[in-house]
Amino acid sequence: MSLLKIQNLKVNINGKEILKGLNLEVNPGEIHAIMGPNGSGKSTLAGVLAGKEDYEVVEGTIEFEGKNIFEMSPEDRAREGLFLAFQYPIEIPGVSNASFMKTAVNEIRKYRNLEPLDAMDFLKIMREKAKLVEMDQAFLNRSVNDGFSGGEKKRNEIFQLAMLEPKLAILDETDSGLDIDALKIVSYGVNKVRNKDNAFIVITHYQRLLNYIIPDFVHVLFDGKLVVSGGKELAFDLEEKGYDWIKKQYNGVLV
Amino acid sequence: MQKEQINIVDELTQSDYKYGFVTDIEHDLAPKGLNEDTIRFISAKKHEPEFMLEWRLKAFRFWQQMKEPKWANVKFPPIDYQDAYYYAAPKQAANKPKSLDEIDPEIRRTFEKLGIPLTEQQRLAGIAVDAVMDSVSVATTFKEKLSELGIIFCSMSEAIREHPDLVKKYIGSVVPYTDNYFAALNSAVFSDGSFCYIPKGVRCPLELSTYFRINASETGQFERTLIIADEGSYVSYLEGCTAPIRDENQLHAAVVELIAHKNAEIKYSTVQNWYPGDKEGKGGIYNFVTKRGICEGDNSKISWTQVETGSAITWKYPSCILKGDNSIGEFYSVALTNNYQQADTGTKMIHLGKNTKSRIVSKGISAGKSQNSYRGLVNISKKADNSRNYSQCDSLLLGDKCGAHTFPYIEVKNKTATVEHEATTSKISEDILFYCNQRGISTEDAIGLIVNGFSREVLNQLPMEFAVEAQRLLAVSLEGSVG
Numbered sequence: 001m002s003l004l005k006i007q008n009l010k011v012n013i014n015g016k017e018i019l020k021g022l023n024l025e026v027n028p029g030e031i032h033a034i035m036g037p038n039g040s041g042k043s044t045l046a047g048v049l050a051g052k053e054d055y056e057v058v059e060g061t062i063e064f065e066g067k068n069i070f071e072m073s074p075e076d077r078a079r080e081g082l083f084l085a086f087q088y089p090i091e092i093p094g095v096s097n098a099s100f101m102k103t104a105v106n107e108i109r110k111y112r113n114l115e116p117l118d119a120m121d122f123l124k125i126m127r128e129k130a131k132l133v134e135m136d137q138a139f140l141n142r143s144v145n146d147g148f149s150g151g152e153k154k155r156n157e158i159f160q161l162a163m164l165e166p167k168l169a170i171l172d173e174t175d176s177g178l179d180i181d182a183l184k185i186v187s188y189g190v191n192k193v194r195n196k197d198n199a200f201i202v203i204t205h206y207q208r209l210l211n212y213i214i215p216d217f218v219h220v221l222f223d224g225k226l227v228v229s230g231g232k233e234l235a236f237d238l239e240e241k242g243y244d245w246i247k248k249q250y251n252g253v254l255v
Numbered sequence: 256m257q258k259e260q261i262n263i264v265d266e267l268t269q270s271d272y273k274y275g276f277v278t279d280i281e282h283d284l285a286p287k288g289l290n291e292d293t294i295r296f297i298s299a300k301k302h303e304p305e306f307m308l309e310w311r312l313k314a315f316r317f318w319q320q321m322k323e324p325k326w327a328n329v330k331f332p333p334i335d336y337q338d339a340y341y342y343a344a345p346k347q348a349a350n351k352p353k354s355l356d357e358i359d360p361e362i363r364r365t366f367e368k369l370g371i372p373l374t375e376q377q378r379l380a381g382i383a384v385d386a387v388m389d390s391v392s393v394a395t396t397f398k399e400k401l402s403e404l405g406i407i408f409c410s411m412s413e414a415i416r417e418h419p420d421l422v423k424k425y426i427g428s429v430v431p432y433t434d435n436y437f438a439a440l441n442s443a444v445f446s447d448g449s450f451c452y453i454p455k456g457v458r459c460p461l462e463l464s465t466y467f468r469i470n471a472s473e474t475g476q477f478e479r480t481l482i483i484a485d486e487g488s489y490v491s492y493l494e495g496c497t498a499p500i501r502d503e504n505q506l507h508a509a510v511v512e513l514i515a516h517k518n519a520e521i522k523y524s525t526v527q528n529w530y531p532g533d534k535e536g537k538g539g540i541y542n543f544v545t546k547r548g549i550c551e552g553d554n555s556k557i558s559w560t561q562v563e564t565g566s567a568i569t570w571k572y573p574s575c576i577l578k579g580d581n582s583i584g585e586f587y588s589v590a591l592t593n594n595y596q597q598a599d600t601g602t603k604m605i606h607l608g609k610n611t612k613s614r615i616v617s618k619g620i621s622a623g624k625s626q627n628s629y630r631g632l633v634n635i636s637k638k639a640d641n642s643r644n645y646s647q648c649d650s651l652l653l654g655d656k657c658g659a660h661t662f663p664y665i666e667v668k669n670k671t672a673t674v675e676h677e678a679t680t681s682k683i684s685e686d687i688l689f690y691c692n693q694r695g696i697s698t699e700d701a702i703g704l705i706v707n708g709f710s711r712e713v714l715n716q717l718p719m720e721f722a723v724e725a726q727r728l729l730a731v732s733l734e735g736s737v738g
Contacts, residue, residue, distance in 0.1 A: 050693050052689060053689075074689065074693055075692045075695050075698075078693050090690040092687055092690070092691075092708070094705065094709045095704050095705060095707075095708035099708075100691075100704065103704055104691075104694040104696055107694075107695040107696055107697070107700070160694065
């Protein structure tokens with residue numbers, strides 16, 4: 001059974017067609033990169049998977065570990081093991097990273113019939129994971145993303161990923177707004193966390209991130225569909241030839 | 256004591272007002288209505304000395320000439336002051352019990368339901384309890400322990416009988432009966448309350464607390480509390496209220512007076528969850544309270560901390576008169592309104608002495624169709640050299656049918672004063688809630704987390720045991736406010 005199976009997904013926003021029959025299958029242990037020009041629907045895909053309300057699913061199915069994802073609320077999808085690293089992480093003033101994570105971790109544990117972590121155990125794990133993504137311990141007591149730089153926010157997303165140990169993580173343009181050092185740290189964190197049981201969908205505009213997070217599959221999202229798929233070399237091709245090449249090849253042609 | 260990180264309580268209780276029950280015991284009721292005979296009846300029932308009756312009568316006559324104030328940002332139907340009982344005492348008032356065994360078992364059961372076990376375990380927990388049932392104190396615990404230190408902590412009724420000189424000296428000194436309509440009414444018909452006197456240099460070792468309960472239908476609760484901290488002393492006082500569900504609105508017009516002498520400190524904390532009315536705005540308590548403290552002596556300090564989630568209407572301004580030089584006044588407040596509740600609350604800091612400081616942190620949370628107003632006065636008088644004030648009023652709105660209002664008044668008559676005022680208004684946005692959802696946190700829990708974070712600075716001021724109850728209260732009060 002695949003971890004994620006998307007079949008013929010068609011999604012509109014305010015009546016406008018964005019995804020026009022997307023197909024994708026992701027198995028445990030795999031990293032899939034989805035690249036595409038602006039406006040191709042990359043963030044729409046991420047939003048639909050996470051359960052954001054602004055989208056109108058017109059047709060198609062999404063199965064997460066064989067379960068119909070549309071029957072699950074966003075929090076249940078998270079508790080089942082789906083994680084979205086936001087392109088624009090949200091600030092929550094007054095709520096510390098520590099208490100935010102403790103609440104999330106224990107909610108997920110409760111869902112999975114596990115005992116909640118007590119303060120001591122939780123603190124220990126939190127410190128470990130902060131170290132893993134090279135996040136200063138001082139950040140743990142700060143309010144979630146409040147006053148964080150762009151890079152710090154992205155790293156906080158990866159920290160949360162490390163804490164919640166999802167089965168499927170979607171990184172929505174995690175590299176946007178990052179300098180090379182921040183990029184390396186974020187990638188390092190992802191690589192530390194990946195294993196044969198989890199999977200990643202890395203949504204990105206640029207090939208550069210994929211130098212550090214090496215994908216197993218690369219797909220190109222164009223005009224609402226994944227028009228071409230390949231191995232990691234496809235990313236290099238794109239870098240060289242640009243999206244115009246794709247547009248020329250696939251404009252109006254059904255794949 | 257190291258404060259652990261305050262985390263949101265996991266389990267949410269049901270939405271039914273969990274303190275809504277009535278004790279079925281006989282009451283000794285004054286006839287309905289309010290006239291001089293009622294006053295005499297009350298005073299006689301309490302075996303009060305002459306001076307007290309005289310004072311009550313003066314207040315009553317003054318009240319009769321006053322008009323109910325209408326300037327607050329709250330709406331309510333006219334109150335019929337004749338349509339209520341002004342005295343209701345549980346039957347055993349005649350003979351004060353000498354030990355806990357003598358208390359009417361029904362009453363004791365009520366106290367246990369409210370979480371006030373009058374047992375040795377309570378003593379070990381370090382809290383002295385002066386439990387007030389309707390209009391008469393039922394028991395005062397730990398009197399002996401406190402009296403070893405010379406601390407007087409008893410019901411107001413008892414203080415009037417046993418310590419008349421102290422009462423006579425201080426009652427009405429901070430809130431005279433001429434102060435306002437409800438203070439005049441209270442002065443005339445006050446039923447009971449707490450009296451506390453801390454002698455010179457004594458640091459009260461226990462958190463003093465009081466529980467109130469409005470029981471008999473249509474009996475207004477008019478409690479009167481007086482706390483005096485003599486030179487160099489310290490006391491921390493907790494006030495927590497619960498009330499049963501009633502259809503008729505019940506008026507709660509209390510008066511609290513605090514006096515801090517030189518180098519003394521009074522910390523007064525309140526967690527209030529009076530019945531707020533049902534989801535349609537029917538019923539609920541009217542909480543019209545006058546609370547005021549005077550920093551009488553140099554270097555004295557008074558701080559008010561309140562978490563107000565109950566009452567249909569909350570109308571109160573715990574205030575500080577900073578008379579002594581270098582005195583400090585503080586006001587920390589979280590006021591939450593939901594459904595159809597209304598609140599007009601805040602504080603007054605009156606700077607009279609030199610080098611006086613005041614700090615105001617007000618957090619208003621509005622949900623449902625409620626209206627929440629902050630009203631604050633910072634008054635720096637001519638002679639108050641080098642005064643400082645810092646005020647922060649933050650409003651949090653849940654949904655788009657509620658209101659948050661701010662009425663800050665700043666009156667400065669001295670050029671050396673420093674006055675700072677900050678205010679923020681925010682909403683809990685869809686984006687924040689979705690972010691929390693995506694981390695596995697339900698929307699209700701997310702709101703709880705956010706409200707907790709929003710109120711943190713105020714909750715941190717509460718004594719530990721109250722802080723936990725307060726957090727729970729905030730979460731429970733917001734149930735059903737989502738969407």
